[in-house]
Amino acid sequence: MQRLRLRYTKRGRLRFTSHRDFQRAFERALRRAEVPMAYSAGFTPHPKVSYANAAPTGTGSEAEYLEIGLVRHRDPEELRAQLDACMPDGLDLVDVAEAHGSDFSDRLQASVWEIRLDGVSPAQAQQAVAAFLAAETVEVQRRTKKGVRSFDARAAVRSLTATARPAGADTATGTDRPGEGACAILRLVVRHVTPAVRPDDVLSGLRATADLAPPVPAAVTRLAQGPLDEETGTVTDPFAPDRDALPEPIGSGVSSAATVPGGTA
Numbered sequence: 001m002q003r004l005r006l007r008y009t010k011r012g013r014l015r016f017t018s019h020r021d022f023q024r025a026f027e028r029a030l031r032r033a034e035v036p037m038a039y040s041a042g043f044t045p046h047p048k049v050s051y052a053n054a055a056p057t058g059t060g061s062e063a064e065y066l067e068i069g070l071v072r073h074r075d076p077e078e079l080r081a082q083l084d085a086c087m088p089d090g091l092d093l094v095d096v097a098e099a100h101g102s103d104f105s106d107r108l109q110a111s112v113w114e115i116r117l118d119g120v121s122p123a124q125a126q127q128a129v130a131a132f133l134a135a136e137t138v139e140v141q142r143r144t145k146k147g148v149r150s151f152d153a154r155a156a157v158r159s160l161t162a163t164a165r166p167a168g169a170d171t172a173t174g175t176d177r178p179g180e181g182a183c184a185i186l187r188l189v190v191r192h193v194t195p196a197v198r199p200d201d202v203l204s205g206l207r208a209t210a211d212l213a214p215p216v217p218a219a220v221t222r223l224a225q226g227p228l229d230e231e232t233g234t235v236t237d238p239f240a241p242d243r244d245a246l247p248e249p250i251g252s253g254v255s256s257a258a259t260v261p262g263g264t265a
Contacts, residue, residue, distance in 0.1 A: 003099035014090030029086035038069035060221035100245035110228035119215035125162035125184035128210035138205035156197035
């Protein structure tokens with residue numbers, strides 16, 4: 001069985017699709033592209049598709065991952081292009097690697113997030129960030145299936161910075177936003193821990209430590225996820241071990257170098 005790992009995005013209005021919505025769209029694309037899928041055994045066989053650490057509904061992302069199993073060998077890039085053509089705009093399959101080694105989810109050690117705070121000045125955001133980082137612990141609460149749970153949001157945050165809104169398209173929506181009014185951009189690297197610390201937990205922590213309360217909902221985008229270099233704080237490409245394990249065909253002219261979306265913070 002050939003195993004392929006794919007990176008996909010959630011952009012624009014499609015960031016509001018749930019993980020289940022994406023699963024349905026992807027399974028339709030598999031059928032339309034006539035992908036030779038491997039299936040599980042048993043009375044109700046399922047196509048062999050596994051998903052890793054999906055972003056919350058309402059969150060944009062440039063770095064979501066899944067793995068599929070095939071019963072016949074296919075060219076990875078050709079298959080990616082065929083599947084991408086069958087997906088809705090905004091749910092885009094942008095990268096692929098042939099799987100080498102197991103436990104891909106273990107490589108996803110941290111995420112790089114961008115949080116857009118309309119109505120918040122960069123100076124306000126910087127003061128709030130300084131207060132958050134200065135705290136030894138920042139206890140926040142989240143409602144779960146087992147009730148309200150309290151946990152420390154500070155320990156999982158590897159880095160957090162605040163800057164002014166850059167010119168150009170907004171990452172979360174893929175469109176230009178009006179330049180009027182204050183707007184701060186938070187960039188943070190968050191370790192994947194248990195319980196998971198999400199961007200909204202960090203916003204709750206900023207509210208608790210510095211009374212930072214944006215007047216409109218924040219626009220959140222995951223820029224990257226993968227192995228975390230603790231020394232530099234860099235989140236690297238999780239496909240790199242797969243590509244390094246696959247020797248480049250002689251004379252192919254194809255580079256094995258990997259590109260990381262937003263891989264530094």
